[in-house]
Amino acid sequence: MSKNISLKKKIPVGILGATGSVGQKFVELLQDHPWFEIRALAASERSSDKTYAEAVHWFMKKPIPPDVEQMRVSACEPDLPCRLVFSGLDSSVAGEIEQRFAENGYVVVSNSKNHRMKGDVPLLVPEINSEHLSIIESQKFGDGVIVTNPNCSVIGLVIALKPLIDRFGLDAVNVVTLQALSGAGYPGVSGLDSLDNVIPYIGGEEDKVETEPLKIFGSFDGEKINNMQIKISAQCNRVPVSDGHVECVSVKLKQKARRDEVITAWNNFAGVPQKLELPMAPLQPIRYYDEKDYPQPRLLRDVDKGMAVSIGRLRECPLFDYKFVILSHNTIRGAAGGAILNAELMLHRGYLS
Amino acid sequence: MSKNISLKKKIPVGILGATGSVGQKFVELLQDHPWFEIRALAASERSSDKTYAEAVHWFMKKPIPPDVEQMRVSACEPDLPCRLVFSGLDSSVAGEIEQRFAENGYVVVSNSKNHRMKGDVPLLVPEINSEHLSIIESQKFGDGVIVTNPNCSVIGLVIALKPLIDRFGLDAVNVVTLQALSGAGYPGVSGLDSLDNVIPYIGGEEDKVETEPLKIFGSFDGEKINNMQIKISAQCNRVPVSDGHVECVSVKLKQKARRDEVITAWNNFAGVPQKLELPMAPLQPIRYYDEKDYPQPRLLRDVDKGMAVSIGRLRECPLFDYKFVILSHNTIRGAAGGAILNAELMLHRGYLS
Amino acid sequence: MSKNISLKKKIPVGILGATGSVGQKFVELLQDHPWFEIRALAASERSSDKTYAEAVHWFMKKPIPPDVEQMRVSACEPDLPCRLVFSGLDSSVAGEIEQRFAENGYVVVSNSKNHRMKGDVPLLVPEINSEHLSIIESQKFGDGVIVTNPNCSVIGLVIALKPLIDRFGLDAVNVVTLQALSGAGYPGVSGLDSLDNVIPYIGGEEDKVETEPLKIFGSFDGEKINNMQIKISAQCNRVPVSDGHVECVSVKLKQKARRDEVITAWNNFAGVPQKLELPMAPLQPIRYYDEKDYPQPRLLRDVDKGMAVSIGRLRECPLFDYKFVILSHNTIRGAAGGAILNAELMLHRGYLS
């Protein structure tokens, strides 16, 4: 059990964009959650007033949970029977809808990119920057707030880099991603484009990988977040994999580091969610594997509820100091699971009461 | 027609390792070749004396050519009815067998790695270093010779880099590959390992990518090849694609280069095979594409008979000068087709008469 | 060269639905056609006035042919600079647009389902029922006509059955299909639904397979087509294959047939397109393979320009007389290539002058 939390009854939550790719993952992960309970499923006009089973083209790897199958889908209007909403909305509409919910007193825990880089919105990774959460107190929404989590290709990278920054300092990062299809939402990439193919382009993704980490690693001075200065270069590719982003990373450190020191830094890494034993927190946020051909998506994406970051192949680099390979589950750690962890931290900090 | 070549009759050739992955591609590409004609198919003991149709597990994208279907498979012994042999042998046996053929007066045009890095063996890419061919005159095999072509993940890279070296100079290269299944031979990677997966490791591959280019770009002083000094770092991955290696490259140049100058250098690049109009030569060795999500294997691997290198997404890099994406066909340009081009150059230079 | 045809200049043609899946295949196959020349590319409002390169999301296995890349896309209005149009329109709009073109004097050679089953519209497979073409003389469109070809899952089946009907008679057919993604158009099936999956349902497809053959094999009495009576049961599945429909067929014949007689009937089969040597006609419409694990899509879909039907695994059936496996290319023989063959027959019969 998580420390210090004993709820009389579960907190009702709503899901915005409940029929989409991330929305479905929220539905899946919130089954049997010890603190949260789905009470509202909201989606576009087209879906509203249908049952969830009618409205959704479900494509998770297990069937729709029976208790949400017959729930009615609502419109994305701020009259849902809950205060906490998870947003898996498409970025084409998320900006405005999330703001409206916040203005109407809702706590919006969002996976969308729209508000991520705003000064008073935390871009939260509880293992890394839980102190950034306090910045929501400067938000201008009255009782409402907006909290965000990073892009699915950023999360594995920043978790892997965090112990290196803490221990050795970090100057530069080169990263080439091999990203799963589920990162593109549903229907996303056509089967005709993805079969027997690589698409070496994902719109807007490289910019996110090069900028979001600077804010995530930024220092919070009580008033604002001051970005960290690291030089990052990213190349992003779509590959025919269902779930699990692989990233080939090269890093230039500030201090010399032995190979075993780096591995120890990763394996020993733990953050606030581990100390608080938050329900969605991985037991061990980073796992280093010695196998020569690890980490592979098929084998390791689901480790520790899909919330752990797997790393392998650490070796010296002729150009940088070290190179290695990261794997993380893009729709769990990189989307819905990360957002739920954010909400758990918020509950713990008293922001949900 | 190619310049200056008029043969009274075609030159008989043999294929060593004819039932393997590269061997099959040799069979496919040598159909209707204007200069060469398959007269011998050699493979391991297990296959010999069977017809080719019986011995091979054919998996090219078109059926076995009718005229080789009933040909008898020979053992890999130097008593084949030809002087020129193409070798697609597995590296576990190629070293010894190829040497035996050379010692018995055969011209061995090999795709295997075994002899590539030897001082008196040219690692030949006719568009880049056709002058290296002369080094075979210092080989100690009597009438026999051995000529090699680079690893399938190296060829696209070195062709893309050549115009940059010539025009701007090159200091450092970072490359992450997304390599096709056919590069692993047959049966190669299990369907269970490749479906819905990335394998972030290919045995020995990163070392080849980091070292072979240095010899390929080396200067030949009449006696020996002097390696060029470039720093290269490689990370190699296997992805579920049938043919066509994608490579995400970052380069540090010696001189400033404008983006349009780089593209022009690529599109205008031509080498000896183009001047000689060799049959297997691509009309244009490098093609740059403006489409935002090119080059993709499904669309471009077969451009110009599978012998062209496709490039796209040239953009500035926060760490290096430029980054871009390369695609080349690994079993044509990167294996059998490259070897045939080498033989064509040798014929032109008088080494096959 | 085809018999008896010598054109002073090529016939200009238009493509309706030129940016879609079948439209792209028309563009690809009409390159270098000896009789036809693309003069108009028509698509929905959204595309019109763009260049073809701008309007299309091209996904054929080779790049866009250079001579159509910069052609302007027109609206689907009957003011195109040609009389012959090939239609690859989606069935949601094809019915009305094709009719409007016919009413305005165009010859519409359609791949859509909308007019297929109408009494005065031939459902044409030139190898099987070329005499049905004459029924267009009873159409009420003035100078205009509509001719159709069958559904992509029907064409391989009817060609395979034709020699059996002619030689042994046919009572009943059970067929289970394993259909390629390209049969669903573009974007068609999501990559997330097709990867590592089978979808055992294709809307409307089973009905087409059970009914279209009855008309195709019908007898034309000079006034109308009288359906043949065969009992057919179909089950249709979508599998993760790019091109090439596989069908597992069981047949009950009217007369006893030896296995070798069946194979001979298939291999010797030829029809009007073969006699006339039409440009798009396969040299041999049916090829039977003895290999125990043929026909496979990867190996045989492109045989004879993608216009041949491959058959294998003929064996006795405990329930029916025989069972066997068929393969045919769904977007060539089963769509654009079949339509072009129809137009070639029409030219030969004088309907295009």
Place this chain on the structure above:
Amino acid sequence: MSKNISLKKKIPVGILGATGSVGQKFVELLQDHPWFEIRALAASERSSDKTYAEAVHWFMKKPIPPDVEQMRVSACEPDLPCRLVFSGLDSSVAGEIEQRFAENGYVVVSNSKNHRMKGDVPLLVPEINSEHLSIIESQKFGDGVIVTNPNCSVIGLVIALKPLIDRFGLDAVNVVTLQALSGAGYPGVSGLDSLDNVIPYIGGEEDKVETEPLKIFGSFDGEKINNMQIKISAQCNRVPVSDGHVECVSVKLKQKARRDEVITAWNNFAGVPQKLELPMAPLQPIRYYDEKDYPQPRLLRDVDKGMAVSIGRLRECPLFDYKFVILSHNTIRGAAGGAILNAELMLHRGYLS
């Protein structure tokens, strides 16, 4: 908890062929089993004396369970520290090794085909023919016994047919399978053969589908099993799916049956494992789905621990009475899970004490 079973301590078990495809699944499924505990992992000479982690090329979808990782692999000799062994041996060696174990007093619960059709060996599906188990009393191995489960493509079919036989009688079955890669073992089908392809042939499989059900449905008269007479015709295909066999079935029943009666018969079906609440038993052996495009492998293969059979698309057939689609997990219900269920039944019947 299962009824009537309370063990003082878990029963030690061994796995024969522990590094193979089925062997790995045994390892995975026996984790945390309430009655059985892995004490021996046996494999070929090549593996023996290595740790399991060294010997195995693990490819399950989760990492190797930590408690077996460092276990030593034994040779397949009858000196293992247990009496019960599960066999996932390849059929090339299973016949002899399993017999040797039985002759030495071991209880062999096998997934291999070698002994399946022998008169005194039960081909056991506990939901269907638990009474067949008694036939082991006539085996001639002294204290040892051999019990088998059906081929992976047979199990889903026979479970789906059982309620039809009981309720309506069954005359004839036509079945076309779309089988997953894992059914071929490891490495099994090459990635180059499986990508973008269907292989319409699986050696020996059609014969098994046409004969094993006759024994499974046979009546046991106390002395021998009398096969049931049903006419079955099968066509078997390999498709690029990791796990989960799909089967398109047509049936001719002895009595008229309304569609709703058939569905009710399936949904209400339960057998001995359900009554005994055996740990591996699915709660509901058959689940019928109304969704128009179900059952799909990605969505339903893991339902009820991978032990349930999913059915969909029941509709009338123009040739037979009904047609429908089955899905079952081939390496769980169709291999290791089925064998474990057999052992659970044996424990319950007192054969393991």
